[in-house]
């Protein structure tokens with residue numbers, strides 16, 4: 232048994248260290264479009280709310296450099312931090328995602344708002360040889376266990392081939408495919424949804440494979456815009472505290488658990504009351 236398996240409450244190690252054979256590639260837009268238009272577009276959406284100017288004039292000023300990039304970013308940052316999310320629904324990113332498992336894709340497609348998916352079909356693709364992923368914990372397990380896992384996968388996928396060969400339709404043969412089977416998707420998401428999904432999936436409580444995917448996605452956004460990439464973070468970062476029940480023991484140190492924050496508040500209030508003062512609350 233590995234040290235990680237013995238201590239289930241330890242901070243889950245970043246899955247980034249392991250090569251999982253998966254990819255996330257930003258297909259659109261490229262760096263030039265993001266730099267030239269994306270920040271001005273969001274700025275225009277934000278500024279329109281507070282300006283007598285028409286949106287096309289605000290956009291012209293922003294794209295021509297008449298409004299400094301820093302000024303645009305400052306306004307956008309304030310608006311995002313205030314939770315005015317519609318302003319960042321105007322820009323979208325399309326990713327090619329490949330080599331992830333059906334375990335991951337089942338979680339990913341649960342996101343509904345502001346995101347679109349297309350996924351490789353197990354009905355229409357007759358795989359010559361479906362490939363699968365071996366989770367790190369199994370790859371590192373004692374050889375007998377690891378070999379049994381690999382044999383089981385190989386046997387299922389070999390049976391898949393035999394079923395197809397016997398004329399069974401792909402849509403039925405796929406019933407033997409394990410959760411570990413790899414798949415490919417295209418995902419388009421607006422920035423608001425991407426920030427929301429990253430908040431949940433970069434959290435150390437998220438399952439390791441989907442967490443790794445969002446690390447790759449964040450890397451792609453950083454490559455085209457460090458400013459926009461800076462908003463992709465575990466949800467506790469903008470919140471200022473952790474709200475995950477499974478972190479009540481505080482093993483993940485990124486932010487204090489809300490229990491700790493409330494306890495600190497209660498302590499402060501008690502100290503104030505002891506000297507006859509009431510702390511203002513609403």
Ligand SMILES: Cc1cc2nc3c(=O)[nH]c(=O)nc-3n(C[C@H](O)[C@H](O)[C@H](O)COP(=O)(O)OP(=O)(O)OC[C@H]3O[C@@H](n4cnc5c(N)ncnc54)[C@H](O)[C@@H]3O)c2cc1C
Nearest residue numbers: 338341342343344345346424427428431432434436437438
């Ligand atoms: C760590 C973790 C563990 C999980 N475990 C499980 C599990 O055990 N079982 C399980 O079934 N799922 C599980 N999930 C999936 C989870 O319950 C959500 O379905 C998934 O994360 C999608 O997120 P979302 O609901 O925020 O949807 P999104 O589509 O990403 O929606 C974004 C936001 O839009 C709003 N919204 C979207 N749709 C509606 C609507 N119809 N009505 C009102 N508001 C809406 C909500 O504010 C929502 O947060 C888990 C997720 C995580 C991150």
